[in-house]
Amino acid sequence: MLSSKDLIKISLDQGFVAAGISSPFLVTKSDVYLKNWIRSGYHAEMQWMTKNVEIRTNVLKYYPWVKSILVVADNYYLNHRREKGVLKISRYAWGSDYHKIVKYKLKDVLNKLKISDSQIEGRIFVDTGPILEKAFAVQAGLGWQGKNTNVVIKDFGSFCFLGVLLLNAPFEFNSPVKNRCGDCTSCIGDCPSGALVNPYVLDSRRCISYLTIEKRGEFSADELNWLSNWLYGCDICQEVCPWNHKWAKNTGDTRYYDRLKQLERSPKEWMGLTEHRFQELFKRSAVKRLKFDRLRRNLLAIIR
Ligand code: B12
Numbered sequence: 079m080l081s082s083k084d085l086i087k088i089s090l091d092q093g094f095v096a097a098g099i100s101s102p103f104l105v106t107k108s109d110v111y112l113k114n115w116i117r118s119g120y121h122a123e124m125q126w127m128t129k130n131v132e133i134r135t136n137v138l139k140y141y142p143w144v145k146s147i148l149v150v151a152d153n154y155y156l157n158h159r160r161e162k163g164v165l166k167i168s169r170y171a172w173g174s175d176y177h178k179i180v181k182y183k184l185k186d187v188l189n190k191l192k193i194s195d196s197q198i199e200g201r202i203f204v205d206t207g208p209i210l211e212k213a214f215a216v217q218a219g220l221g222w223q224g225k226n227t228n229v230v231i232k233d234f235g236s237f238c239f240l241g242v243l244l245l246n247a248p249f250e251f252n253s254p255v256k257n258r259c260g261d262c263t264s265c266i267g268d269c270p271s272g273a274l275v276n277p278y279v280l281d282s283r284r285c286i287s288y289l290t291i292e293k294r295g296e297f298s299a300d301e302l303n304w305l306s307n308w309l310y311g312c313d314i315c316q317e318v319c320p321w322n323h324k325w326a327k328n329t330g331d332t333r334y335y336d337r338l339k340q341l342e343r344s345p346k347e348w349m350g351l352t353e354h355r356f357q358e359l360f361k362r363s364a365v366k367r368l369k370f371d372r373l374r375r376n377l378l379a380i381i382r
């Protein structure tokens with residue numbers, strides 16, 4: 079019979095930097111916060127966030143067979159300073175698509191579990207499922223949710239992806255760790271667009287990450303002023319975090335920065351990128367979802 083400790087050890091052996099186990103539902107006020115967030119319009123045009131609200135905090139509503147949830151964190155940090163004159167692309171897009179990397183690592187975990195217990199069944203989600211991954215990561219004790227809303231993984235910082243494995247077997251749950259933001263407000267103060275409207279509350283309509291990745295259509299005058307040279311995503315509220323200064327360490331998974339050199343381009347070089355080259359450059363990258371037209375839109379907005 080596998081124990082919680084075995085499950086966590088198997089996950090760490092697979093390369094994850096943290097792992098923990100949560101109940102299938104959140105015991106915090108997350109459901110209230112989520113509903114308030116949507117009511118305030120902070121989801122912007124991400125209409126899919128307004129769907130399956132009940133499931134996001136309680137997976138039993140859709141997957142009644144779930145007895146426990148394994149939550150994992152995969153470190154993608156690389157100690158690298160962007161060169162002057164290159165357009166900024168957020169760290170999470172320096173390599174291959176994390177959805178696939180984390181998913182396949184979790185599949186390996188599940189396969190190993192099945193070797194020990196053939197009755198175990200699981201379902202994997204990385205970003206795409208109706209689950210509040212951050213809140214479950216907190217409940218599973220991986221770290222705390224910072225005022226910038228990202229989960230700061232204990233000993234590694236927030237440059238870590240999350241993934242969840244729903245399991246039909248009961249495992250002992252882990253306990254949350256202490257929130258160590260204290261009096262710090264660096265992320266809130268340094269956000270160029272005022273997107274962190276309150277500690278722990280992000281208004282996507284103002285967030286550069288949302289604007290450059292998710293938003294469809296043209297930018298308004300305000301939005302144009304907020305972009306601050308980010309071509310794709312934004313890392314400011316994480317790069318200023320003292321816990322990242324203290325804890326962030328290089329990932330052992332080189333796939334997370336395998337195209338970094340090709341991404342360090344001046345505005346002129348980006349302007350010369352053809353649609354064909356775009357397809358080649360971002361094959362197996364999360365940026366592919368953006369499509370060439372929106373990358374051009376972001377580029378033109380920056381160099382205007
Ligand atoms: C929608 C989404 C976005 C949106 C909205 C961001 C957001 N804050 O939710 C946009 C497009 C802006 C976005 C941007 C980014 N994202 Co995103 N995103 C998601 C997604 C798909 C859903 C998140 C969600 O459910 N939001 C709903 C709101 C309500 O959640 P929340 O902001 O965490 O709100 C909670 C707190 O406010 C809290 N709360 C409210 N009041 C209070 C008060 C107190 C005292 C406390 C303690 C808490 C608290 O309760 C709320 C509910 O739990 C998840 C994947 C997933 N399925 O979970 C990835 C995810 C959150 N994103 C991720 C990443 C990497 C990013 C970016 C860093 C990418 C980039 N570099 O550009 C940025 C970070 C921007 C930021 N500062 O958050 C990672 C985060 C990993 C981590 N370590 O936390 C995730 C988990 C994807 C993954 N699988 O790894 N993202």
Ligand code: SF4
Pocket residue numbers: 226268269270271272273274280284285286287312313314315316
């Ligand atoms: S990702 Fe950028 S724009 Fe969004 S909250 Fe953080 S600093 Fe602000």
Ligand code: SF4
Pocket residue numbers: 224225226227258259260262263264265266315318319320321
């Ligand atoms: S910058 Fe400060 S307030 Fe923001 S997440 Fe980090 S420790 Fe918390």
